[in-house]
Amino acid sequence: MARDVGTRHGRQNDPERRDRIIDACLDVIVEAGVAGASHRRIAEAAGVPLGSMTYYFTGIDELLRDAFTRFSTDVSERFVARMAAAFDRDSARDAVVEIIRRDILGDRRELVLSHELYTLAARDRSYRALTTAWMGRSRAALEQHFDPQTARMLDALIEGLSIHRALDEDAHDVQDVHLAVARITADQ
Template identity: 60%
Template sequence: MATGHTDPQRRERILAATLDHIAAEGVAGVSHRKIAARAGVPLGSMTYHFTGIDDLLREAFTRFADHIVTVFDEHLGGVDDREQAREALTGLVHALSEGPRRDLVLTQELYTLAARRPEYRALTQAWMARSRHLLERHFDPGTARQLDALIEGLTLHRALDPEPHDRELTNEAIRRITTAA
């Protein structure tokens, strides 16, 4: 295997392996040895690229949050009016809930870590602020906050329900929040 100097993708592989490992076994199972093995890198690469497990987890979860914000932006980016925004939000909820189970698990692992450890709350708060900023392009800040929570809840319910609700119910919930003001 190439050394760190000739393997510019090593750091990226470590971060991807960390997220894969968390999705498969949870945050509690993360160790330098397990991640190095999963990434196919020497164990020494872990301490070369990251100061410790918390540094690794923060960077991996930051990368994951960036991915989810990109999904938000892909749905809301080309929207011109409120009706299109409502439809885009319905599509977003269904894309997130029908998407990779890995993303759902990673979201819940990050939330659990943030609930237990204040230093991870800043990461989730920044993620929520970025999501709400995208929503505020189309809705006032209070409505954007409600929609952000609705998206999280509907996504989780749809993903875990053996008979998930349809687009009509999602659209109705979004419409109720966005027309209540």
Template identity: 55%
Template sequence: MTPSSANAATGTPPGHRQRRHDPDRRERLIDVALAVIAEHGVAGTSHRRVAAAAEVPLGSMTYHFAGMDELLEAAFTRLAEHAADAFDQAMMQARTPVEAVEAIVGLITGTVLNRREAMVATYELYSLAARRPEIRTITNAWMARSRRALERHFEPDTALMLDALIEGLTIHRALSLKPMPVSTVREAVQRIVAS
């Protein structure tokens, strides 16, 4: 079938390409943007680079996102929501205080919060939030969800301390050449819970 006969069959005027049906394009662009941020950093992320990685026309970026700020906010919100969902899931599965402690140890030492791409993107989020207070709404919402999940098992003050410990130990283990052993992580969590 020639392009002109294809146009006739679909009712598309001659000389116009039919637009590919891609209803989830905005969501896919957000996911691709996170991968680009993890690979190139915020400074190296552009509409052009994301469009190329997603294999879409550059115009799709400006159609879906008013500017880079909107794209970054959408990408980092997605990152925070995925991490918070995984955190919620881990804490919901715990039925006892002992299981809750083990869930926390698993979050710190396992792969849920420690996938390389997600970790690198998270550090980019932290760096941007440190410079731009409006981005802290994303990190604040993320921390609030984490604390609510912990409060299923612990008092609010304990949940606050555990949230900070999880954040700090996750970073420490990711960056250390000799990560803290799981037994030491468990002891740190148990000390806070017992206090």
């Protein structure tokens, strides 16, 4: 008889523990990077026994993959929702600016997690499927309002600004973001 994840011998076994471990994994990555994300450190952050880690995950790679999948899916869903709420070209431009302003320039945690995932995907081809799917969802959302080439350029602007945000100590002027989006979408 196969056992379900989160159950042992037919009994429910802390149904939220797996989610707590994934959330703790993301917190540890923000604090210490992927390199500092060990089973011991994550278990401690999640408040679970170290032995329970192997009950829910076959290894650190599965845990990292599940954590980054959750992260990229959550970010994508917000991105898609912002773009879906746009009702014309101008509101689509405003939505892109809000994505940049709030989600890229405004959230240090997401910035760090994004760059940790990018670095991991650059080194390990198996993680590239996550980043490729993430970019695909972003571009599909942008293509609701812009042609594919413009959507690709806007996506590159968003990613490029995230790099600048990670490395530049100076605050970013929102008017510059408006200007960049307007220039990229000018022929639309």
